[in-house]
Amino acid sequence: MSKMYENKKNYTIKGEINKNYSICLSGQTKTPPFCDGSHKKNSESNGPYIHKCKKNEDLFICGCGGSTNKPWCDGSHQKCPEHDDYMKRW
């Protein structure tokens, strides 16, 4: 499994207005949850998802790999057998 999805919970980022975030979609980054260009080593991998914040907002990015709405967390991590008590509160 990639480092991106070893987190077993979401990455919570304080998004700043008018700032672009390059979020890994390939799962190959070594700097999760952000793209580090690792997807370029595999021609079949997806490039990053670029998100521009229209306001200051919290970004909840999937770190478990189970979301059906990547890069965003959809709560699927709560179904992961490994998730801990912290995640039950999310």
Ligand code: FES
């Ligand atoms: S961290 Fe993957 S669905 Fe929430």
